[in-house]
Amino acid sequence: MGVEETLRLLGATLLLLPGVLGGTLVVTYPVSQICALRGSSVLIPCTYEYPDNATVTERKWTNLPNNSNYDQPPFIYHSREEHLDTNYTGRVQYTEQDRSCSFKLTGIRSSDSRKYYFRITIDRKPKSVLGLNGVNLSVADGPLTVKVKTTRHNSVILEGDNVTLTCSTQSCSPNQTEFTWFKDGRPTYNTTSNTLSFNNVSYEHFGNYSCAAKDNTSVQSPQITLNVEYTPKNTSVSVSPSGEIVEGSSVTLTCSSNANPPVQNYTWFKTNGAAVWENGSGQSITITNISPGDSGQYYCEAHNKHGAHNSTAVPLPVTGNITRLLLAVFGSLVPVIVVAVVFIICIKRRKTGPSREDDSRHIVSEAATEDLYSNVRKTGSPGREQSQSAAVQGNDLNYATVNFQHKSAPSNDAATNPETEDPSVIYSSVKT
Structure with missing residues (x-):
């Protein structure tokens, strides 16, 4: 492998400057290929190194690599703002930081698909160096799409799997473009990357996802559904009507559960002390003409193809019918009352004398x-x-x-x- 090929793989150009206190002048491009979405923004990364006793006098970005004289204008960026290309006016944001030569290009156009190079100049001989490999910018015009990648070979996504969503176009994956992710039509997740990763995905991640360039959120990709399958969860029992349950009335118990795929069947159980027995099936059961013998703790079990989940048991106390109770008590007291009345009348007659x-x-x-x-x-x-x-x-x-x-x-x-x-x-x- 030649030196030139090695430098290309590293994405950097090294220039040794003998005689400058043993220092080096280096321009490095962390990436060599960038895909950006038309109308979006992209960051073209770059760093450089120079001797500690040297002073940087000039920085330039150009996209004219075929010229023999790389200092020939126009320039994309010039530290002294000289000979700038009017096609990039107002669209280049250079960060003035020591040893950083990255710049952000906004409002990307199809004509921006070119290779970009950085040149640095210092106050010592040899005075400048150009990063020869440069960064190749590709502009994608096609619509965005979201692709799903999972650890399974089939299309089924189970709770606990690792899932990655990637926002891309048919021509390339705009990994340097800043994106906004949407879930069910609302912006979500604090990330601007073109990938959205879920380690140990859960049922809460279920939903419809889309993406858009952060600078142009009005143009979104079509939605894709992240269909996370899971066993039943949050199973609970509700009692209708609520409140006191009177003997002779009717009561309906309803089982609710969150599951994907939906619950296939429900099983009801009744407990009374240590005893547990099955008490019916179906999402709802109705107990008519309820009696104190129906009192106990009731719970349901929800099933789908991935498993089952039990609800918390709810008490079902049945109180006696007050009307029946009063009639029974009154019926038992009537003979006693009649005898007492007759006895009182007889006593009064004896006390009052002749008629x-x-x-x-x-x-x-x-x-x-x-x-x-x-x-x-x-x-x-x-x-x-x-x-x-x-x-x-x-x-x-x-x-x-x-x-x-x-x-x-x-x-x-x-x-x-x-x-x-x-x-x-x-x-x-x-x-x-």
């Missing part, structure tokens, strides 16, 4: 007695009365004549013959 019927009979008896005694009158002669009075004085007896007569038909005999003894007279003795 109204007895009271009415008592009133009638008193009225008859008043009528009876209203007919008491004296009978016989005065002489008889005196003899009777004398006869009974010794015994302290008093006699009275009581005549019982009906008001409606008084007797005429008593009126016509007062001396006759009335058989209806009752004698009673009053002891004083």
Whole structure:
């Protein structure tokens, strides 16, 4: 291998300057080929070295390598701004840093497809050196596309794989152009490289990706879908209706899970203490006319072709129907209440004495007695009365004549013959 070929592979031109305190004057191009997208910007990298006791007097960039005199204008860049090419006016940004000769070319045109060289001049002999290999700039006019590279031979991307997205054109890969990456139409990821790498890709990277030159984001590549397949995740159970579950009502349990490909089947389980048993299948199950026996912990298991994932168990407490409970309690208390009421009534009757019927009979008896005694009158002669009075004085007896007569038909005999003894007279003795 010749010296010239070796220098070409290294991308640098070395010039040894004997007699300059053993120093060297070197121009290095880190890359020899650059692809840039038309309308974008590109950085053409370059570095140089010079002896410590020397002073740099001039820096130039040119794209006229075939001329025998590399100092012939026009120049892309000149440190003294002399003899500049008007086609590059306002489009070259040179960074004035020690030992850096890189420049940024903006608003790239198709006519910019050329080879670029850098020349440095110092204040000692020999005074200058030109980087002979230069940098070849290719301008891509075609549309951008995004290509996907994975560690698998097939097109399936599984969670955990390494994936690289590359923004390129049909003619070349513009690796020196600054890009903006989009996910689902929104700018994302803090990178300007033409590659986007995912080490240990996850389900969160699933989406539609596109790219565009950072200086012209209105022109984007077509979207490609990064289809990351994964086992079910974030599996959960929801209960409807929420809140207290009353005996006799209906309850629906729904299983939700995030999976790619989608969940193929759901399996339900019920636990009660240490016991676990299968309780149905399908994304939702409905328990009708629920009873306390349905109480327990419920969870679901989501399956797809890559695996399964269980949800957290949710409690399903069932409370008794309050209406049924009240009816049962009331039904058991009715006989007790009836017996108590009857007992109280009987006690009250005993305390209050005779009834109204007895009271009415008592009133009638008193009225008859008043009528009876209203007919008491004296009978016989005065002489008889005196003899009777004398006869009974010794015994302290008093006699009275009581005549019982009906008001409606008084007797005429008593009126016509007062001396006759009335058989209806009752004698009673009053002891004083």
